[in-house]
Amino acid sequence: MFRARPVAMAAALASVALLAAACGSGGGQEDGGGPWKPDRPIEIIAPAATGGGWDTLARTSGRVLEQGGLVDEPVQVVNKPGGGGSIGWAYVAQTPDTPTRLFVTSPPISLVPLMGGSVYDHEDFTPIARLATEYMVYLVPDDSPIGSWGEMADLLKEDPRQVSIAGGSSPGSMDHVGLAGAVNAAGIDPTSINYVPFDGGGEAMTQAVGGHVDAVVTGASEAAGLVESGDLRPLAVSGAERATTLPDTPTLQEEGVDFTFDIWRGVMGPPDMTEEQVAYYEGLFSDMTEEESWKKQTKGLGWTDSYMGSEEFGVFLDESSRDSADILTRIGLIEDGEGR
The missing domain is CATH 3.40.190.10 (Periplasmic binding protein-like II)
Incomplete structure (x- = not known):
C-alpha cells in the first residue's frame, strides 16, 4: 500500500490550507482576524449605457467613496447595457465568488423578470443598501x-x-x-x-x-x-x-x-455573500450617505435620502416585487399570477 512521505504530506496539507484560505477570502482580506475588507478594486456595475440613472448613481457613489477616503481600493464603474438591466445582472450572478463586484439597482430588478426579460430577479442577489428616491x-x-x-x-x-x-x-x-x-x-x-x-x-x-x-x-x-x-x-x-x-x-x-x-435606487451584490462582506458594504454606503459631497450632489440631482440597511432593504425588495406584479397586472402587461 502506498504511503505518502511525511514531508510530502505536510506540503500537500499546507497547499490545501492555502487554497481554502484563498477561496474563502473572496476578493478580500482579514487583517489579524479583523473584519473582512476588499483587497482588490471594487467594481460597481451600471446595467445600462452611460448617461442614465444607473450610470449616474454608480459614478456618483464611486466618486464620493474615493474622494471621501472611505475605501482603500479604487472604485471602478463598469457599464453593462442591454436587456433592461438583465445583461448586467447576469454578469454579477455568474461570478458569485466575487464580492468586490456590486451593481446599482432600481425598480427594473422586479419589473423585468416579471415580464420574462431576465432569468434573475432580486432573490438571486444580496441586498446591500437602498440609498435614495426620485x-x-x-x-x-x-x-x-x-x-x-x-x-x-x-x-x-x-x-x-x-x-x-x-x-x-x-x-x-x-x-x-x-x-x-x-x-x-x-x-x-x-x-x-x-x-x-x-x-x-x-x-x-x-x-x-x-x-x-x-x-x-x-x-x-x-x-x-x-x-x-x-x-x-x-x-x-x-x-x-x-x-x-x-x-x-x-x-x-x-x-x-x-x-x-x-424611483428608488440602491446597491446589491452577488449571491451568497458572507455576513462579514455584507456588513462591510452596509457600513461603507451608510458612511457615504453622511458625506457632505454626497448630500450636495444628490440634492442637485433631486434625489431624496431614503437609506435602508441590508435587512430592511431585503424586506422592501420583496414588497416592491409584489407591488410591481400588481401594477403590471392592472395595466394589462401581465396576467394575474404571471411572472417568475
Whole structure:
C-alpha cells in the first residue's frame, strides 16, 4: 500500500490550507482576524449605457467613496447595457465568488423578470443598501407643438399610436410602467401606446432631442441638464410633490391624473455573500450617505435620502416585487399570477 512521505504530506496539507484560505477570502482580506475588507478594486456595475440613472448613481457613489477616503481600493464603474438591466445582472450572478463586484439597482430588478426579460430577479442577489428616491418626468423637445401633459393626453386619446414616446428601459420595465400607469390613470389604454425602448435614459433623451421620437419619459435627475440647456421641455413629474430640480413642472396630480411613481435606487451584490462582506458594504454606503459631497450632489440631482440597511432593504425588495406584479397586472402587461 502506498504511503505518502511525511514531508510530502505536510506540503500537500499546507497547499490545501492555502487554497481554502484563498477561496474563502473572496476578493478580500482579514487583517489579524479583523473584519473582512476588499483587497482588490471594487467594481460597481451600471446595467445600462452611460448617461442614465444607473450610470449616474454608480459614478456618483464611486466618486464620493474615493474622494471621501472611505475605501482603500479604487472604485471602478463598469457599464453593462442591454436587456433592461438583465445583461448586467447576469454578469454579477455568474461570478458569485466575487464580492468586490456590486451593481446599482432600481425598480427594473422586479419589473423585468416579471415580464420574462431576465432569468434573475432580486432573490438571486444580496441586498446591500437602498440609498435614495426620485421621480419620473415626461418631456418633449423644446420645439414640440405639444404644450402640456393634457395636450399629449388628448392626442393619445385621439390615436395612441400617433405619439411616439421613448424610454430608457425595456417594455414592462421602469420607464414603460411609469408611462403606462400615467396614461392608464388618464383613461387611455396603456397597451396601445407607442413606447420606444432604448438602453438607458441618456440614449432615449438623445433620440427625443434629435426629433426621432415625439416625447420621452425618464428619471427627473437624468433630464435636468437637457431641461436647463433648453433642449427638452418637461410636461409633468410623477411625484406627489414637485421635483426640487424642476420646481416649475406640475405633478400628474396637478394635471388631474391620480398616479404617482417613485424611483428608488440602491446597491446589491452577488449571491451568497458572507455576513462579514455584507456588513462591510452596509457600513461603507451608510458612511457615504453622511458625506457632505454626497448630500450636495444628490440634492442637485433631486434625489431624496431614503437609506435602508441590508435587512430592511431585503424586506422592501420583496414588497416592491409584489407591488410591481400588481401594477403590471392592472395595466394589462401581465396576467394575474404571471411572472417568475
